[in-house]
Amino acid sequence: xxxxxxxxxxxxxRSDETISRIMLDVIIALLPATLASIYFFRFxxxxxxxxxxxxxxxxxxxxxxxxxxxxxxxxLSAVVTGLLLAFNIPPSAPWWIPVVGSAFAIxxxxxxxxGLGHNFMNxxxxxxxxxxxxxPTIMTNWVTPGADAVSTAxxxxxxxxxxxxxxxxxxxxxxxxxxxxxxxxGGCLGETSALLLIIGGIYLLYRKVITWRIPFTYIGTVxxxxxxxxxxFENMLYHLLAGGLILGAFFMAxxxxxxxxxxxxxxxxxxxxxxxxxxIRLKGGYPExxxxxxxxxxxxxxxxxxxxxxxxxxxxxQNA
Amino acid sequence: MNLKSFTFKGGIHPPQYxxxxxxxxxxxxxxxxxxxIPMQQHIGAPCEPIVKVGDRVKVGQKIGExxxxxxxPIHSSxxxxxKKISPMDTPTGSGVMCITIxxxxxxxxxxxxxxxxxxxxxxxxxxxxxxxxxxxxGQGGASFPTHVKLSPPPDKKIDTVxxxxxxxxxxxxxxHRLMLEYPEKIIYGLKALMKAVGVNKGYIxxxxxxxxxxxxxxxxxxxxxxxxxxxxxxxxxxxxxxxxINVVTxxxxxxxxxxxxxxxxxNNVGTACAVANAIQTGMPLVERVITVTGSAIKNPKxxxxxxxxxFKDIIAQCGGYKETPGKIIMGxxxxxxxxxxxxxxxxxxxxxxxVLNEKEAxxxxxNPCIRCGKCVDVCPVNLQPLFISQLSxxxxxxxxxxxxxxxxxxxxxxxxxxxxxxxxxESIRVAKKEIIAKRKKS
Numbered sequence: 001x002x003x004x005x006x007x008x009x010x011x012x013x014r015s016d017e018t019i020s021r022i023m024l025d026v027i028i029a030l031l032p033a034t035l036a037s038i039y040f041f042r043f044x045x046x047x048x049x050x051x052x053x054x055x056x057x058x059x060x061x062x063x064x065x066x067x068x069x070x071x072x073x074x075x076l077s078a079v080v081t082g083l084l085l086a087f088n089i090p091p092s093a094p095w096w097i098p099v100v101g102s103a104f105a106i107x108x109x110x111x112x113x114x115g116l117g118h119n120f121m122n123x124x125x126x127x128x129x130x131x132x133x134x135x136p137t138i139m140t141n142w143v144t145p146g147a148d149a150v151s152t153a154x155x156x157x158x159x160x161x162x163x164x165x166x167x168x169x170x171x172x173x174x175x176x177x178x179x180x181x182x183x184x185x186g187g188c189l190g191e192t193s194a195l196l197l198i199i200g201g202i203y204l205l206y207r208k209v210i211t212w213r214i215p216f217t218y219i220g221t222v223x224x225x226x227x228x229x230x231x232x233f234e235n236m237l238y239h240l241l242a243g244g245l246i247l248g249a250f251f252m253a254x255x256x257x258x259x260x261x262x263x264x265x266x267x268x269x270x271x272x273x274x275x276x277x278x279x280i281r282l283k284g285g286y287p288e289x290x291x292x293x294x295x296x297x298x299x300x301x302x303x304x305x306x307x308x309x310x311x312x313x314x315x316x317x318q319n320a
Numbered sequence: 321m322n323l324k325s326f327t328f329k330g331g332i333h334p335p336q337y338x339x340x341x342x343x344x345x346x347x348x349x350x351x352x353x354x355x356x357i358p359m360q361q362h363i364g365a366p367c368e369p370i371v372k373v374g375d376r377v378k379v380g381q382k383i384g385e386x387x388x389x390x391x392x393p394i395h396s397s398x399x400x401x402x403k404k405i406s407p408m409d410t411p412t413g414s415g416v417m418c419i420t421i422x423x424x425x426x427x428x429x430x431x432x433x434x435x436x437x438x439x440x441x442x443x444x445x446x447x448x449x450x451x452x453x454x455x456x457x458g459q460g461g462a463s464f465p466t467h468v469k470l471s472p473p474p475d476k477k478i479d480t481v482x483x484x485x486x487x488x489x490x491x492x493x494x495x496h497r498l499m500l501e502y503p504e505k506i507i508y509g510l511k512a513l514m515k516a517v518g519v520n521k522g523y524i525x526x527x528x529x530x531x532x533x534x535x536x537x538x539x540x541x542x543x544x545x546x547x548x549x550x551x552x553x554x555x556x557x558x559x560x561x562x563x564x565i566n567v568v569t570x571x572x573x574x575x576x577x578x579x580x581x582x583x584x585x586x587n588n589v590g591t592a593c594a595v596a597n598a599i600q601t602g603m604p605l606v607e608r609v610i611t612v613t614g615s616a617i618k619n620p621k622x623x624x625x626x627x628x629x630x631f632k633d634i635i636a637q638c639g640g641y642k643e644t645p646g647k648i649i650m651g652x653x654x655x656x657x658x659x660x661x662x663x664x665x666x667x668x669x670x671x672x673x674x675v676l677n678e679k680e681a682x683x684x685x686x687n688p689c690i691r692c693g694k695c696v697d698v699c700p701v702n703l704q705p706l707f708i709s710q711l712s713x714x715x716x717x718x719x720x721x722x723x724x725x726x727x728x729x730x731x732x733x734x735x736x737x738x739x740x741x742x743x744x745x746e747s748i749r750v751a752k753k754e755i756i757a758k759r760k761k762s
Binding site for chain 2: 118
């Protein structure tokens with residue numbers, strides 16, 4: 001009997017948290033928005049989402065097999081990447097767009113750098129950036145929700161054209177705030193419904209998969225910037241609800257591997273992403289700035305971590 | 321009564337598992353047939369045996385003499401004949417010199433075991449000497465000789481004594497039962513400790529998952545204006561000395577410092593009980609209350625056990641193993657020591673015997689770090705375990721100093737929370753050991 005006793009270093013109990021449970025939580029959180037995108041953009045959405053996930057998972061498996069490493073598709077991280085990439089492409093995109101994008105995200109952005117936990121930028125966003133640079137027309141061809149999808153512009157593109165105009169003057173072309181809130185607008189597959197994304201975000205906060213630090217500072221910074229420089233309260237609301245801000249703040253910027261681990265660092269990172277997004281949207285050539293802001297902050301994350309090491313308990317002598 | 325509960329930043333909420341044994345009143349364990357008493361049960365220098373094979377010894381008789389200042393003498397827990405003096409396996413290491421005594425079952429008390437008077441008539445030095453001669457060491461698990469704690473250098477002004485009744489380790493309930501069943505002994509011991517260091521402020525910190533213990537201690541302390549009961553939020557590692565001091569007094573023990581640096585001395589409630597015994601009856605530390613628990617134990621209990629009793633005998637008294645044991649731990653699941661065998665004896669620092677079944681004992685497979693930062697969030701000392709571990713695993717021990725590796729209190733919260741089940745604390749320990757060894761060399 002004695003020989004079978006296990007002897008190991010303490011602690012002897014572990015929490016029931018696992019990587020796959022965390023990834024499953026992210027998938028659950030994305031589910032409402034996924035269903036909404038299928039409702040708004042019909043079969044096209046379903047097709048693109050399935051292809052994107054399949055491409056991500058297969059790429060991961062093939063890559064790991066080829067390198068004779070254990071295949072870890074069961075941890076569900078590739079599914080999350082595939083789903084997020086699908087969320088970032090327009091519903092009108094041809095079938096091969098998500099396939100190429102997910103393959104790039106997994107192979108180049110994730111596996112080339114060492115796999116799970118070692119990607120220095122968010123793989124799904126890296127995939128989107130590559131697609132946007134390679135096929136800009138396809139990636140910015142927006143359609144209205146519904147069965148008879150017709151070409152439209154995104155609210156941000158409308159705001160961009162009418163930079164000088166106030167919200168009332170462009171009200172004829174801008175969708176109502178309510179439509180934007182529930183997602184009945186043109187845009188990428190998963191970014192349209194602010195409401196459902198927020199519900200998913202709350203679920204992640206409740207499950208403690210993410211903390212308030214990155215999403216709240218990110219969205220808060222954009223809100224403040226738009227209130228001051230973006231033309232008032234209503235324009236600010238448009239900016240918060242439009243584009244990928246909610247999706248990016250809750251689901252993309254919070255990617256563990258490419259965001260800081262320190263508490264202070266996460267706040268700086270969130271504010272930085274918010275500033276960049278606001279600057280790109282107000283002054284840049286693009287109507288949308290979320291992807292590039294997050295990617296830029298991803299690259300800065302190790303540096304932020306380095307300079308925000310928390311003060312160790314008792315580091316400064318104190319006499320009470 | 322409802323007290324406001326206080327706590328520290330960070331920490332974890334592991335499942336409590338206290339229900340196994342929290343309702344079981346303290347029972348006296350059976351007399352061991354053979355007691356194996358190690359000469360090193362404490363932090364510090366080992367003791368020299370002062371008896372020979374064939375000698376007859378009595379309960380409470382000193383059998384190991386402490387030669388160094390940081391050490392504590394060792395006494396026989398049984399009456400009987402010394403059978404063997406040889407190196408044996410103990411819970412804290414193998415090849416430790418042990419005195420094996422065959423009990424005659426008579427429990428004859430040694431003539432030196434006599435009441436020492438009362439707190440009022442004893443001087444500070446007398447109390448410290450009684451504690452020293454009784455071989456009392458910290459009962460929380462670390463086993464630091466208590467008299468050393470009570471003798472700070474003259475430049476450290478002590479103004480507060482805190483008793484640790486947090487018992488934040490899951491499973492363990494020995495301190496809980498002590499507070500329910502012997503509250504007046506704990507108060508007596510605390511008053512003796514307060515007198516020994518010349519302070520008139522004493523606190524007892526208890527986690528709020530033991531409301532009955534809080535009430536029991538409040539009642540016992542009713543007539544003691546200098547003693548305050550502090551309710552603590554049930555969170556691990558609330559019972560860590562520096563967390564406790566911070567919560568109770570608001571003071572921060574400087575990095576690398578000791579509680580005495582902020583004028584505080586912390587002792588376990590079990591230690592206070594041992595001090596009360598040593599003064600009231602003169603009996604040195606020869607027995608203690610331990611929790612025998614875990615999924616693989618048939619009838620979990622809280623037992624008053626004689627030092628030197630083999631784990632095996634105690635487990636047998638708790639109905640034996642319910643299922644095949646996977647892991648036997650001395651202490652709690654967060655900081656306890658896994659044992660190679662159940663033949664080791666109970667020592668002064670044994671707060672519990674925890675037996676996990678094979679399923680619970682299985683070491684989880686370790687996955688890549690996903691940088692979720694949960695270890696950073698929970699670290700009570702504000703370390704960044706993931707980075708220290710990464711460096712340690714690469715053998716870059718020197719570099720871990722930049723991340724304050726030596727401030728780690730080894731509570732294990734990081735390893736507990738890690739979703740990738742990485743050996744965070746294990747690798748941090750390695751780095752810490754390497755660095756301390758190097759510092760000693762130079």
